[in-house]
Amino acid sequence: MELILIPIITGIIAALSGKWSKWVAIVGSLAGLVITAIWLSKFNADGSFNFVFDRVWFSKAIHFKTGADGISMVLLLLTNILSPMIVLAAANKHNTDKAALFGLIVIMQGALNGVFLSMDGIMFYIFWELALIPVYFICALWGENNRFVTTLKFFIYTFVGSLAMLASLIYLYSLMPEGSFDYQALVNVALNETQAKWIGAGFLLAFAVKIPLLPLHSWQPDTYTEAPTAGTMLLSAIMLKMGLYGLIRWFFPLVPEAIGFYTPIIIAAGVLGVLYGALIAIRQDDMKRLVAFSSLSHVGLIAAGIATLSTTGIQGGILQMFNHGINVFGLFLAIDIIQSRAGTRNLQHLGGIAKQAPYLAVGFMLVMLATAAVPFTNGFPGELLLLKAVFTKNAIWGVFAGITIILCAVYMFRMYQFSMFGTAKNGIYLFPDLNMREKLLFGVLVIIIISAGVFPQYLLDLCGPSVDKTIKIIENTVGVIS
Amino acid sequence: MKSLLVVFLGAIVVLFVGLGKKETKTTPLALLFIGIALALIPLDFLGKLPWSFEKNVPVDMLFFDKISLSFTAVLLLASFLVFGLFGSKVQVGSDLLGLLMFSLSGGIILTASSNLVMVFIGIEALSIPLYVLAGSRKTNLKGNEAAIKYFLMGAFSTAIFLMGCAFVYGSTGAIDMETIYRAAYTMEHLKAVSPLLIIGTSLILVGLSFKVSAFPFHFWSPDVYEGSPNRATVFMATIVKVAAFSAIFRLFSIVLMDLRGESWGIVVAVMSACTILLGNIAALRQTNVKRTLAYSSIAHAGYMLMAILVSPEMGFWAILLYSFAYIAASVIVFYYFNEISSNRDESFEAFNGLAKNNKFGAVLLALSMFSLAGIPLTAGFAGKYSIFSAAFVEYKWLVFVALLGSAISIAYYFRIFKSVFFTEGDAKVNTTAVSAIFLGIAAIVILLLGIAPSILTNLSVFKF
Numbered sequence: 001m002e003l004i005l006i007p008i009i010t011g012i013i014a015a016l017s018g019k020w021s022k023w024v025a026i027v028g029s030l031a032g033l034v035i036t037a038i039w040l041s042k043f044n045a046d047g048s049f050n051f052v053f054d055r056v057w058f059s060k061a062i063h064f065k066t067g068a069d070g071i072s073m074v075l076l077l078l079t080n081i082l083s084p085m086i087v088l089a090a091a092n093k094h095n096t097d098k099a100a101l102f103g104l105i106v107i108m109q110g111a112l113n114g115v116f117l118s119m120d121g122i123m124f125y126i127f128w129e130l131a132l133i134p135v136y137f138i139c140a141l142w143g144e145n146n147r148f149v150t151t152l153k154f155f156i157y158t159f160v161g162s163l164a165m166l167a168s169l170i171y172l173y174s175l176m177p178e179g180s181f182d183y184q185a186l187v188n189v190a191l192n193e194t195q196a197k198w199i200g201a202g203f204l205l206a207f208a209v210k211i212p213l214l215p216l217h218s219w220q221p222d223t224y225t226e227a228p229t230a231g232t233m234l235l236s237a238i239m240l241k242m243g244l245y246g247l248i249r250w251f252f253p254l255v256p257e258a259i260g261f262y263t264p265i266i267i268a269a270g271v272l273g274v275l276y277g278a279l280i281a282i283r284q285d286d287m288k289r290l291v292a293f294s295s296l297s298h299v300g301l302i303a304a305g306i307a308t309l310s311t312t313g314i315q316g317g318i319l320q321m322f323n324h325g326i327n328v329f330g331l332f333l334a335i336d337i338i339q340s341r342a343g344t345r346n347l348q349h350l351g352g353i354a355k356q357a358p359y360l361a362v363g364f365m366l367v368m369l370a371t372a373a374v375p376f377t378n379g380f381p382g383e384l385l386l387l388k389a390v391f392t393k394n395a396i397w398g399v400f401a402g403i404t405i406i407l408c409a410v411y412m413f414r415m416y417q418f419s420m421f422g423t424a425k426n427g428i429y430l431f432p433d434l435n436m437r438e439k440l441l442f443g444v445l446v447i448i449i450i451s452a453g454v455f456p457q458y459l460l461d462l463c464g465p466s467v468d469k470t471i472k473i474i475e476n477t478v479g480v481i482s
Numbered sequence: 483m484k485s486l487l488v489v490f491l492g493a494i495v496v497l498f499v500g501l502g503k504k505e506t507k508t509t510p511l512a513l514l515f516i517g518i519a520l521a522l523i524p525l526d527f528l529g530k531l532p533w534s535f536e537k538n539v540p541v542d543m544l545f546f547d548k549i550s551l552s553f554t555a556v557l558l559l560a561s562f563l564v565f566g567l568f569g570s571k572v573q574v575g576s577d578l579l580g581l582l583m584f585s586l587s588g589g590i591i592l593t594a595s596s597n598l599v600m601v602f603i604g605i606e607a608l609s610i611p612l613y614v615l616a617g618s619r620k621t622n623l624k625g626n627e628a629a630i631k632y633f634l635m636g637a638f639s640t641a642i643f644l645m646g647c648a649f650v651y652g653s654t655g656a657i658d659m660e661t662i663y664r665a666a667y668t669m670e671h672l673k674a675v676s677p678l679l680i681i682g683t684s685l686i687l688v689g690l691s692f693k694v695s696a697f698p699f700h701f702w703s704p705d706v707y708e709g710s711p712n713r714a715t716v717f718m719a720t721i722v723k724v725a726a727f728s729a730i731f732r733l734f735s736i737v738l739m740d741l742r743g744e745s746w747g748i749v750v751a752v753m754s755a756c757t758i759l760l761g762n763i764a765a766l767r768q769t770n771v772k773r774t775l776a777y778s779s780i781a782h783a784g785y786m787l788m789a790i791l792v793s794p795e796m797g798f799w800a801i802l803l804y805s806f807a808y809i810a811a812s813v814i815v816f817y818y819f820n821e822i823s824s825n826r827d828e829s830f831e832a833f834n835g836l837a838k839n840n841k842f843g844a845v846l847l848a849l850s851m852f853s854l855a856g857i858p859l860t861a862g863f864a865g866k867y868s869i870f871s872a873a874f875v876e877y878k879w880l881v882f883v884a885l886l887g888s889a890i891s892i893a894y895y896f897r898i899f900k901s902v903f904f905t906e907g908d909a910k911v912n913t914t915a916v917s918a919i920f921l922g923i924a925a926i927v928i929l930l931l932g933i934a935p936s937i938l939t940n941l942s943v944f945k946f
Contacts, residue, residue, distance in 0.1 A: 056936055057934070058934075058936055059939060061937055126858035126863075129858045130858055130859060131851075133857065141903060141904065147904070148904050155896070156889065156892055156893065160889045163888060164885070166867075167874075167881060167882065167885055170871045170874045170881070173871065173874075174871075174875050184577065229595065279523055299766075
């Protein structure tokens with residue numbers, strides 16, 4: 001409750017408070033982080049929902065019901081760590097007069113917390129949509145030249161997906177004698193296979209657009225490229241995870257009857273996305289576009305891992321959701337810094353930055369290594385678990401997915417090498433190194449990357465019991481999943 | 483009943499206060515009467531009122547139950563906002579204001595009529611002042627076209643409606659709704675539905691569909707909306723539509739509810755689907771904002787028709803919520819359209835850059851666009867959700883069509899967005915403090931019903 005309301009209210013205040021807005025926004029988003037930390041200290045990781053808050057909302061059927069289990073906790077942690085950092089990253093000299101920008105970021109934080117906390121179908125839908133609105137405005141107001149067309153495409157894609165999900169929710173609701181949208185009640189509905197396929201199609205459309213899974217990804221590279229950095233960070237680091245979270249929390253437990261039909265599709269779409277994204281990323285010169293395609297490749301692997309429905313797969317997916325969020329934030333931060341100083345983010349025009357900006361070179365290097373899943377960085381354990389899960393499920397898909405590590409190293413090193421080393425092209429002679437604000441951001445990133453790389457067990461223990469419980473829910477209906 | 487009398491009295495007073503003078507400011511007077519009428523609604527609710535056709539309650543020709551009172555509240559709120567926002571700036575002749583109030587009293591009669599003759603009188607009282615108003619810009623060619631079109635279409639549709647009444651009388655021997663209700667019930671149970679009754683119902687449906695501009699009787703509305711002065715257009719788009727829907731609701735959802743599966747259910751469902759698709763798709767291609775709004779209001783009529791198809795308990799609450807959402811958002815959008823088009827043209831470009839010069843206006847416009855498009859936490863979503871979830875049980879395909887329509891509607895609502903927020907320009911609206919209060923009321927309705935729609939259900943626990 002407080003995790004939703006405090007950011008939304010401070011966000012509205014921040015949007016109205018003129019030049020003080022970034023300070024209000026930082027306080028509001030840090031408040032979210034503090035509450036998450038307090039919750040973590042009280043959290044009881046036994047697979048049940050903690051901190052349940054339940055009030056009647058629209059009618060008897062629709063409640064305002066929030067609660068957090070281990071899976072939600074990991075994502076709440078991600079959202080509330082990254083939101084203050086995104087506000088801080090946006091607080092550069094270009095954005096001094098954009099009061100509404102900071103407000104919208106914090107409103108977004110509240111809406112995302114709402115998505116991860118919802119225990120009622122309609123409430124989930126409402127926050128799912130609500131999270132779309134701030135990011136739409138951020139992208140459309142402060143994006144690049146072609147922004148209106150791309151953001152409209154993005155909005156229509158996701159809105160159609162959400163409407164399909166609403167139809168599925170109403171369908172489920174209409175199958176109950178005593179209608180209710182409570183999570184447990186929705187899980188308990190028994191379906192036949194045809195119903196499960198239809199209902200699953202609605203949910204899957206909504207989630208696949210957000211993740212994005214092939215072939216529904218076409219909004220993603222354009223939107224990432226055209227959006228302002230804060231918008232890209234919100235979209236790629238946190239918002240994508242809504243779709244993956246939706247798969248674990250809503251899709252599989254609600255329509256387990258249809259998993260025989262849908263899991264091969266999701267795994268195939270995920271692995272194809274892995275290859276497709278990586279192959280295209282190798283050829284990109286625009287750094288933002290490159291990271292957009294690499295992101296497509298990484299989330300494809302996460303989706304495939306989750307769809308194996310094994311403990312390793314889902315746990316690895318959750319771990320990787322957290323780590324991918326951190327890493328992709330770091331990459332876009334580095335790109336933003338390079339672009340604002342060099343005036344371009346085209347790899348053909350960049351070079352020789354490392355000599356002039358050693359701090360940036362080290363920070364960027366570490367983030368890049370983490371993205372390429374080098375051991376002792378946070379990218380490694382998650383990727384390992386995911387690959388193991390996909391390989392166990394289907395060896396051929398596993399081999400294809402494994403290529404991701406090689407390809408990822410290729411495009412990441414190419415990006416790093418072209419931008420940081422070599423000779424300066426296009427007259428980049430004066431490239432100031434990181435200032436205090438940026439050093440702080442990279443410092444926090446480095447700490448998270450190393451500690452999550454060396455001690456991944458903390459996050460795994462946090463979500464483990466909830467993952468087991470989710471798998472048990474599915475197995476109760478369809479029997480043991482091989 | 484009290485509200486009707488107050489509005490009627492007010493119409494006469496307003497008409498005569500300004501008689502013989504060229505320019506008078508009678509808007510506050512009209513607002514006063516409507517305000518009193520609005521204030522009388524809760525008082526009426528406190529009394530022990532029947533819900534609808536309960537046993538042992540004598541039914542007069544005008545029957546003020548809770549259904550009619552709720553719809554009257556929507557009508558009065560809508561006219562309160564319309565009079566407040568479209569009367570204060572330009573000096574409005576008192577005769578025109580008086581006519582609008584007569585039209586409003588026609589609408590109230592329509593919500594309360596329990597007799598086909600009263601429905602007819604209500605429609606006529608609602609429409610005749612508007613025929614005059616549509617052509618009140620005497621030198622404007624489009625205005626004349628609109629008035630003629632509206633008059634001819636209106637006259638034809640009421641004639642068809644009367645024909646339908648005759649058929650219904652022929653088959654049931656009655657024109658009061660309670661008797662028709664029992665006759666339909668008996669026929670349905672004896673499996674002997676008279677074909678005359680079905681023909682009569684269809685003709686009545688045609689007559690009323692003209693008024694709400696549902697497919698295939700919608701074609702007059704874009705031209706008429708475009709040609710009429712904005713004050714009349716917003717009146718047609720909100721008050722006329724809601725009043726006609728209250729009549730459709732009572733006639734079809736309640737009186738003829740037993741015949742839905744037999745006869746009119748599938749017809750209304752197909753009409754609703756076509757209305758939604760046609761309204762939304764045609765709106766995409768318009769370059770004139772007023773025509774876009776006209777097509778959007780056709781689409782909204784389609785959504786409201788869906789609520790006729792469900793059980794009256796659910797349908798009533800859904801259609802009421804939807805009406806509140808629809809009028810509040812429409813009034814805001816039409817207000818800004820009116821202000822901007824009076825200085826500039828009626829194209830989308832006229833809205834360019836409004837967000838820079840008028841933040842308050844931009845935020846309100848965004849809110850009402852969101853509500854019309856059905857984005858959560860606005861009243862529009864609550865209304866759409868309640869209609870869709872009620873209709874889903876029996877008409878799954880229709881809900882899919884409606885969802886598709888909502889998705890399409892994003893594209894044209896967001897064109898206004900694009901102009902307001904993302905394009906450079908110098909659109910400007912000087913909102914007076916008084917207008918700001920009325921706009922604020924409308925915005926509060928949108929937000930309040932969006933965040934907590936249960937206040938409306940709790941107010942009126944509906945049972946038969």
